[in-house]
Amino acid sequence: MANIAAQRIKREFKEVIKSEEVAKCAIKLELVDDNYTELRGEIAGPPDTAYEGGNFLLEIKVPETYPFNPPKVRFMTRIWHPNISSVTGAICLDILKDQWAAAMTLRTVLLSLQALLSAAEPDDPQDAVVARQYKENLEMFKLTARHWTNVYAGGPNVNPECDEKIKRLIDMGIEEHQARVALSSYNWDLERATEQLFS
Amino acid sequence: MATSQGNDSDMDCSDNEDCYDDYNDYYNDDNSDGEQLDMSKTDPEYFDYKCLSEEEVERLLNETVESLSNRLFISPSLAKVLLHSHEWNSNEVICKYKENPQQTLIAAKIDPPTPSKSIIVTSTYLSCPVCITTLNIDKFIKLNCTHMFCKDCWTTHFEVQIAQGISTAISCMAKDCVVLAPEDFVLKHLQHKTSIREKYQHFTFRDYVKSHPELRFCPGPNCSVIICSREIKAKRVVCDKCNTGFCFKCGCDYHAPTDCQVIKKWLTKCADDSETANYISAHTKDCPKCHICIEKNGGCNHMQCSNCKHDFCWMCLGDWKSHGSEYYECSRYRENPNIAHESAHAQAREALKKYLHYYERWENHSKSLKLEEQTLEKLRTRINKKVMSGLGTWIDWQYLFTAANLLAKCRYTLQYTYPFAYYMDTGPRKELFEYQQAQLEAEIENLSWKVERAETTDRGDLENQMDIAEKRRTTLLKDFLDV
Structure with a gap:
């Protein structure tokens, strides 16, 4: 079985390298080890979304039973998205679970993940806090996602207001990422975020 | 416990003539035909069911499959898929199939929703999209969706799926393809893998029973009995192998007079923290x-x-x-x-008071029932003492067990009247219910008092009390058990 996995990954790797998406810099794939069990993926934030301009790194682990079982994929770049854990990067996507088909490839996975960034499914959340914000305050969600894209994925949209609030918390001795999470979770309400951090 | 109906009958009527006809009727749900008609009218809890073994159920399912396959001139494997997707309703399958065979096959995921383009194979060699090996065309096989994969990949696919407990829902390996692999197709690829074949057949059987509305696996631990009933009602069934009793409709503990939805709501309410709030x-x-x-x-x-x-x-x-x-x-x-x-506070306080009133009584009867085993043990000791000191024979005292079992049964029903009352709208019907509930409660306490203090001479009095309590219970169920 493992032989099929390696054979497949070799072929798929070539397929991605030659694909037109790579030519357009929308997706990227790199090998991490020589026996084709771990790869590094990269997807560009889709245009006209809060993720635009960001580049998101993915950890791809190929199980021995591949392609009869799906690859294990996780976001290594921190991201603010209802279907992706803001803590671990775990992804909730049907084709990575029971809707996987042996004939799918890493290219289809990368493209599906890119599509997930354009169209979130807040009713099937991985991160409940993000999903609630998405449903209750879409503008606040977009602002937060854009800010995270800027900070963690190299996106172009700097938000001085967010940075200022984070700086206030850092001055109080809070670690930067922890401060960002607290503010993001409380719709950038400095008072409530502070309360939560010190309670 | 109150659910051990089968036990009671053994205990009461195995080899002594002392048991009383009224109770005899009650405890033997599977009586002779002559009494059945009468039973279904007089006993609101009467339910006609059978306990079957796995082999018997297999035979039953195979008969259905065979007759359908003969009726429609289709393979037994296809008949099985059609039955499985139609809750084993042969008539419905026949109707639909005769009306529109194509649509029926699409709905059962045998055929793809859109007719697949016929692939014209020009060369004798093909590359399998899964293992990307180039092989001779005769090594390839397809389902009705015409997605071609090599035989080895099909085998591995089935092994991986079965290892995850998937059986009747194994689909084609192509992207976005919903077509399912029927039993004969799967088995054909597992010819030399006996243990996986057996696992697969075990899983499919489990799926078939679960999709069959007239069959229920006994929920008892490690019990393989399957209960079968023509009617799907919220009535008590008791497994004749492990004695587990449960509601046939929802599979939970029997809950008359409360219905399946209400008891579920009540149990959720008790379990979650909505009341803590x-x-x-x-x-x-x-x-x-x-x-x-x-x-x-x-x-x-x-x-x-x-x-x-x-x-x-x-x-x-x-x-x-x-x-x-x-x-x-x-x-x-x-x-x-x-x-x-x-x-707002007052309202919340009032709601809490109401819930606690019902919950305390529900919980109390539930605890009393759990103590029932101990009560029986105490009875046994007491009877032994009496028999040893020459006060009657063992047989003379048997009626006390009957009384204790009846007491448990009445308590059980009484326990389940509380969730029923909690969700009842106020009005004359609730007043009537609560009146009957109070009557039942009073008679149960009387019976309980008498069971604990019974002497041989009390026998007539006690049996009278048993009769009253049981009549109260049956009356309440007759008036309010809505199935």
């Missing part, structure tokens, strides 16, 4: 300064928040300092501005 609302207030939740656990109305040290008055939630020494002023002012606030 009510408790918090009824017994706590938020600190007016830092908004932390505070429980008042003493009589003094001068509160100090343990979180922010804010001093305030429990009555008006105002700052304690402005109170000064004039405490009573606050109760005077309180009434108007806070009335809406107060009534």
Whole structure:
């Protein structure tokens, strides 16, 4: 079985390298080890979304039973998205679970993940806090996602207001990422975020 | 326990003539045909069912499959898929198939929703999209969706899926293809893998029973019995192998007179913390300064928040300092501005009181039932003592077990009247129900008292009491058991 996995990954790797998406810099794939069990993926934030301009790194682990079982994929770049854990990067996507088909490839996975960034499914959340914000305050969600894209994925949209609030918390001795999470979770309400951090 | 109906009959009527016809009828649900008609009218809990072994059920399913396959001139494997997707309703399958075979096959995921383009194979060699090996065309096989994969990949696919417990829902390996692999197709690829074949057949059988509305696996631990009934009603069935009793419709503990939805609602309510929330609302207030939740656990109305040290008055939630020494002023002012606030609290308190009233009784009867085993043990010791000291024979005392079992059965029903009453709308029907419930409760307490103190001479009196209690129980069920 493992032989099929390696054979497949070799072929798929070539397929991605030659694909037109790579030519357009929308997706990227790199090998991490020589026996084709771990790869590094990269997807560009889709245009006209809060993720635009960001580049998101993915950890791809190929199980021995591949392609009869799906690859294990996780976001290594921190991201603010209802279907992706803001803590671990775990992804909730049907084709990575029971809707996987042996004939799918890493290219289809990368493209599906890119599509997930354009169209979130807040009713099937991985991160409940993000999903609630998405449903209750879409503008606040977009602002937060854009800010995270800027900070963690190299996106172009700097938000001085967010940075200022984070700086206030850092001055109080809070670690930067922890401060960002607290503010993001409380719709950038400095008072409530502070309360939560010190309670 | 109250569910051990089968046991009772063994105990009462195995080899003595002392048991009484009224109870005899009651305890033997599977009586001769002559009595059945009568039973279904007089006993609101009467239910016609059979306990079957796995082999018997397999035979039953195979007969259905065979007759359908003969009727429609289709393979047994296809007949199985069609039955499985139609809750084993042969007539429905026949109707639909005769009306529109194509649509029926699409709905059962045998054929693809859109007819697949016929692939014209020009060369004798093909590359398998899964293992990307180029092989001779005769090594390839396809389902009705015409997606071609090599035989080895099909085998591996089935092995991986079966290892994950998937059987009747194994689909084609192509992207977005919903077509399912029928039993004969799967088995063909597992010819030399006996253990996986067996696992697969075990899983498919489990799926078939679960999709069959007239069959239920006995929920007893390690029990393989399957209960079968033509009617799907919320009635008590008892497994004749492990004695587990349950509601045929929902598979949970039997719950008459409450129905399946209501008991589910009640059990969820008891389990989750929705009532804790009510408790918090009824017994706590938020600190007016830092908004932390505070429980008042003493009589003094001068509160100090343990979180922010804010001093305030429990009555008006105002700052304690402005109170000064004039405490009573606050109760005077309180009434108007806070009335809406107060009534919300009052409402929550009232709801909590109501729930607790029913819950305490429900919980109490449930605990009493758990003590039933001990009561029986005590009875046994007492009877032994009596027999040893020459007060009657063992047989003379058997009626006490019958009484104890009946007591358990009545208590069981009584326990389940409380969730029923909790969700009942107020009105004359509820009044009637609560009247009957009270009557039943009183007679059960009488019976309980008499069972605990019975002497041989009390026998007539006790049997009279058993009769009354059981009549009350049956009357209540007749009037309110709505199945």
